[in-house]
Amino acid sequence: MQKSRRQRAKWQRRSARRQKGSRNQKKAYRKVALYARYEANVRWDYAHxxxxxxxxxxxxxxMVFEDLAISHITRRLKPRKDEHGRWGRNGARAKAGLNRAILSSAWGQVVKFTEYKALRTEKLVILVPPAYSSQTCAVCGHVSPDNRPSQAEFVCLRCGHADNADHNAAVVIAARGVQKLLSGEPLTKPRRKTRIFRSLGPERSEVTPGEISVRRLGPTAPAQRSMSQELPGAIPEPPASTREG
Known part of the structure; x- marks a missing residue:
């Protein structure tokens, strides 16, 4: 993927130098798209x-995974101004590199593919909150940022438990999954139901959503209308008391 990115950047520079709208420029654009598609295929294959x-x-x-909000983690940083109102450095270049590394690891695709494949083999996938999993002791449960003297080491300040930071976090995540399973909480998130409301104006304030015309069989099919909707030009029926008289 690193080689593909270098080739992609090279062909982007070549396309910028070629004549605008020419065939050679279009060839360079196709090369750029080819390398971008290759990176996506590599992530897809790795996740599978x-x-x-x-x-x-x-x-x-x-199998227990952290329920990571990847879209929030990889969000672009907002621009920042200094005390004089000038745009200053906000670390966007470093954050872009971190976002690229996170998206290249295919976290979300691995979890998504594992969920539907686990159903075929009658296995279970649980998602747990990831908060403070790297700062929690797997033995006594003490939570403190000082438990991480370095990126790879974990030493609990309360009980003295020492372990690799990634292994300790994995044990904590597994324990959270077992606790969630035994607590009886729903293991899947409920689907959010959304409804769209449109304001039709004061002249049609009594119109209900059932009175909207819908076509589902193409332009030649008649529109499906509500039974309570009056057709244009129809003569309204008299009240029941008038008909009986």
Whole structure:
């Protein structure tokens, strides 16, 4: 993927130097799109292979993942001004590199593929909140940022438990998944139901959503209308008391 990115940047520079609208420029654009598609295919293939290995393994029937908000983590930084009103450095270049690394790891695709593949083999996938998982001790449960003396080390200040930081966090995440399973909480998120309301103006304030014309069989099919809607030009029926008289 690193080689593909270098080639993509090279062909982007070449396309910028070629004559605008020419065939050679279009060829360079196709090269750029080809390398971008290659990166997407690599992530897709990696997510499928990783999820298959997790599900096909006989070591565990329950897999626990952190419910990470990837769209929030990879959000672009807002521009920042200094005290004089001039635009200053906000670390956008470093954040862009971090976002690129996160998206290249295919976190979301691995979880998504593992969920539907686990259903085929009657296995369970649980998502747990990721808050303070790297600062929590797997033995006594003490939470403190000082438990991480370095990026790779974890030393609990309360009980003295020492372990690799990633392994300790994995044990904490697994314990949270078991706790969620035993607590009886719903393991899947409910689907959010949305409704669209349109203001039709004061002249049509009594119009109901059932009175909207709908076509589903193409332009030649008659529109489906509500039974309570009056057709244009129709003569209104008299009240029941008038008909009886």
């Amino acid at each position: 292979q990783t999820s298959h290995r997790l599900v096909a393994s006989d070591e565990a029937d329950i």
